[in-house]
Amino acid sequence: MPGFRRLLSSEWMKLSKSRVWLLVPVSPAIALLIGALVSFDSVSGSDRYPILLSAMGQFHAMFFLPILTGILAAFVCRYEHGSGGWKQLLSLPVSRTGVIAAKLLIIAVLLAAVQLLFAAAVYVASVIHGFAPELPWGALASAVAGSWLGCLPLAALQLGVSTLWSSFAAPLAVNVMLTLPNMLVANSEKIAPYYPWAQPALTMLRGDALDFGAFALPIESLLITVLGSFVIFLSASLVYFNRKEI
Amino acid sequence: MSDWIIETIGLSKSYKGRYAVTDLNLRIRPGDIYGFLGPNGAGKTTTIRMLLGLIKPTLGSVQLFGKPLHKARLEILRQVGSLVEYPSYYGHLTATENLEAIRRIIDVPKSRIGEVLEIVGLAKEARRAVKGYSLGMKQRLGIASALLGQPKLLILDEPTNGLDPSGILEIRELIKSMPSKYGITVLISSHLLSEVEQMAGTVGIIRNGALVFQDSMPSLRRQAQSSISLRVSEPERALAKLKGGGLNATLAPASGFIELASCRDDEVALIVRGLMERGHDIYRVEERRKSLEDLFLQIVEGGKPS
Incomplete structure (x- = not known):
């Protein structure tokens, strides 16, 4: 796959000179602030981690992750939207599937960086509150990795939408609009697992942190839904993009 | 093997039943500069998009270097440099970085960037962000990108659009030198004959999606009584x-x-x-x-x- 590696390095270069990096630490920083202010007056022992995670993760997974996923999806297409960029890129010897795959991988890597920073923020908050040695690393890792996976269907969907509309702002606006009802949607265990905007929150805060509505679903069924919607959205984006008239 | 660098056979494209391009048989020979002429909206850009595989023909086929485009697209595009309509660039990057983003995809030596910047006369401005460039400089950067992969065929869609007279002259001289200096065959589209008159060896004229004239420039001249x-x-x-x-x-x-x-x-x-x-x-x-x-x-x- 030398062709794909070259494409990836080109995409990386376009992005690395931009300011999109500044968005990566925003949500973890806010989460850290919230985490530092949590009060543990009446709780102790192993109850502290779920409270900390739900406090720090609600805003992060419920709003920031889906919105950031949409921003990144729009951002990786941004340079192509302006003045014939798609024409130039696609008249180079590249496959269209490769182009989508490279852009998706870039989004996934940036989201992974956000998640790592978030995990670090949880650790720092636990240090502040003095229970760092008791931090359940396994649970934290699965929450962080789970919500990263939960972002990928949305990333594939938003990337498809970003190639559909030659606009930076329109897919973003739709994305924000559909992120806002997350809290309501999450109450329904029937709809929420299929709602791409709620998936990051469900996969992060399920179980101990929150246990109402769709948060109480078993992780296996959640992951199957996430994987299934990822496959569907990615195939739809690929089919559309491969046929698109540029 | 055919003797043509570009050959289209019955090339047609329809949008919702209306034909934008009909039964086009372009023939472009190696080393030629082919002026592809027609008024705006006649189907020039649609044809060029089909030549580059950006859109699929409704009917007919495109052969580049004697190979069918739909079967050997990647192999063919490696030998083609193009500039379609407006030059595309990443405004926050410098000219060198813009070319580097393309170079990483087509995998040519790094030294090529300096060479093409030299060819189009942008070497001095290479370290500036492209968003501060004038239209003419952007156009030249577009041509530099097209030349980066040492193409055998250059496809330029209205490359002098929006340029001032001195810019037009400059680009014209540059294109004129392509076949002799670098052995590149050129297809250049324009809505003005005067623009390609002095460099084209062959002209094709398209009207309402159909080719109404295709012959050498001297033959066109003879017809001007x-x-x-x-x-x-x-x-x-x-x-x-x-x-x-x-x-x-x-x-x-x-x-x-x-x-x-x-x-x-x-x-x-x-x-x-x-x-x-x-x-x-x-x-x-x-x-x-x-x-x-x-x-x-x-x-x-x-x-x-x-």
């Missing part, structure tokens, strides 16, 4: 005399010129001698070529050239 104009003393009397001699002559009242349809040298000599013998003073004898642009307009506006 010439006429003879005379300015003499007592033009009315001279006109009557010429008409009496059975010649197709008219008098342009504003300028006072007598215009004669195309005449051979001996006929002109005869006419001049005749007029002098009848006591007319002859002030001017001019040959007027119908400009190529007139001929082009005639072809573009209605039917075949005469």
Whole structure:
């Protein structure tokens, strides 16, 4: 796959000179602030981690992750939207599937960086509150990795939408609009697992942190839904993009 | 193997039942500069998009380097440099970085970036962010990107669009040198004949999606007829005399010129001698070529050239 590696390095270069990096630490920083202010007056022992995670993760997974996923999806297409960029890129010897795959991988890597920073923020908050040695690393890792996976269907969907509309702002606006009802949607265990905007929150805060509505679903069924919607959205984006008239 | 760098066979594209391009048979030979002409909206860009595999033809096929585009797209595109409509660039990057983003995909040596910047005359501005470039500089950067992969074929869609006269001249000189200096075949589209007239070896003229003329530039020139104009003393009397001699002559009242349809040298000599013998003073004898642009307009506006 030398062709794909070259494409990836080109995409990386376009992005690395931009300011999109500044968005990566925003949500973890806010989460850290919230985490530092949590009060543990009446709780102790192993109850502290779920409270900390739900406090720090609600805003992060419920709003920031889906919105950031949409921003990144729009951002990786941004340079192509302006003045014939798609024409130039696609008249180079590249496959269209490769182009989508490279852009998706870039989004996934940036989201992974956000998640790592978030995990670090949880650790720092636990240090502040003095229970760092008791931090359940396994649970934290699965929450962080789970919500990263939960972002990928949305990333594939938003990337498809970003190639559909030659606009930076329109897919973003739709994305924000559909992120806002997350809290309501999450109450329904029937709809929420299929709602791409709620998936990051469900996969992060399920179980101990929150246990109402769709948060109480078993992780296996959640992951199957996430994987299934990822496959569907990615195939739809690929089919559309491969046929698109540029 | 065919002898053509570009050959399209019955190429057609329809949008919702309306044909934007119909039954196009382009033939472009190696080392040529092919001027692809037509008014705006005639189907030039649609054709070029099909040549680059950006859109799929409804009917017909495209062969580049003797290979079918739909089967060998990646292999073919490695040898093609293109600039479609407006030059594309990443404004926050410098010219060097813009070219580097493309270079990483097509995998040519890094030294190539400096070379193409030198060719298009942007070497001095290479370290500036492209968003501060003038339109002409952006256009040159677009051509630099097209040249980066050492293409054998260059496809340029209206490369002088929006440039000032000196910019047009510069780009024209640059394109003109491509076949001789680098062995590159060039397809260049334009809505103005005058723009490709001085560099094209062959022209194809497209009107309403159909190719109405495809031949060498000299052959197009031959079709632009010439006429003879005379300015003499007592033009009315001279006109009557010429008409009496059975010649197709008219008098342009504003300028006072007598215009004669195309005449051979001996006929002109005869006419001049005749007029002098009848006591007319002859002030001017001019040959007027119908400009190529007139001929082009005639072809573009209605039917075949005469």
